[in-house]
Amino acid sequence: MTLVTPAHKAASLGNSGESLAAPPPRSGEEAWPGPCGTHPLHWEPGLRLDASGAVRGAAARARWGRDSCGTPGPARFRGKGAALPGGAAMLRALRRRWASYRYRFVPWIALHLRHKRRTIRYVPEKSKDKIISDEDVLETLLKIFKALFINNFSRQMDFLALLPEIKSEYLKLLTIQYKRSKTTGYNHQSQNIFNPEEVLFNTLGFSITRDRSSLISAGTGVFVTKGFVPKGAVVSMYPGTVYQKYEPIFFQSIGNPFIFRCIDGVLIDGNDKGISKAVYRSCSKRDQLGPFQMSDITWLTPAVQNPLAVGQYVNNCSHNKAANVCYQEFDVPEYFPIELKQYLPNITYSHDMLIPLRCVVLVALREIKQGEELFSNYYTIVN
């Protein structure tokens, strides 16, 4: 078996059965009290192990070493230990170290994987990782991106002036929408355009948004706010800078729980803050061709223009909250319409024209109703 365990090693295991009685993280911390009861547990989606237990790629190894419950506990716990007599304090410290280290100790992981199947996603073989076809993903993306494009038609005039051949196609779409919306009182001549969430609802029948997670101390999560998501539908996208496995990500990865690891080792940094944000913006500006933006940068701001681009905030499933979505990789084909690239929430770190842009979408594993939070599985095993 090629043991490829994407994502949250420590987190999934801790989540699926260990006692989690521990102080909640301080506000603003992306941490979850680990089973050891003192250490905050950090993890990130998409990391994978191979059969030898090695996390593939140096950058990934670096993150594994730092983030998975390896951080020292709050000072008050360290203080208590220090007050004990020498031997006892040392034992206590050793126990604490083991409690945090064991999530990186391959035999321990292997032993516990067997007992904790519930929060692990098993994929029989690499080729079966995708649960819907690339054509279906493409069709959904084109549908929603076209709807967003015509929703804000007046803003697209620069594009259309340079691409007169596509203008008539969009004018036709606009007319269809106008006729359909006449009954609802919508007037495309006026500035009364829909907001992106409404466009999503009108086009795909649901809308999603970020809100406080239903899980204690899990920070922000993503919820279906209106309508419902049918099984097998693309429900979200994982935005971020795309790094090939040989590209440097060390500094961006420090304390960053938003790095997603694809099956082939490609990394997507979905952090909307700090150095990750600066890198994304910079790459995005680099690739802009006159008025043609090759990617969406609004997911870095509170006013998103692609409402699907919040997938990096989807939390990990747990014992009580089973996964209702799963990640699926999608390479943007060469023929993807240039005018719609402005909605793609990913950009390659290096300007390499030969590699297709990697996107990751989240696909519904079952029908998801209004008000439900999305949960993915950070931890996958590929045979």
Ligand SMILES: C[S@@+](CC[C@H](N)C(=O)[O-])C[C@H]1O[C@@H](n2cnc3c(N)ncnc32)[C@H](O)[C@@H]1O
């Ligand atoms: C990719 S981020 C998800 C967004 C995150 N909730 C936030 O507010 O930034 C991963 C982090 O979310 C938190 N998290 C995800 N799933 C969790 C769960 N089931 N229980 C507790 N915390 C969770 C952990 O802090 C983890 O490091």
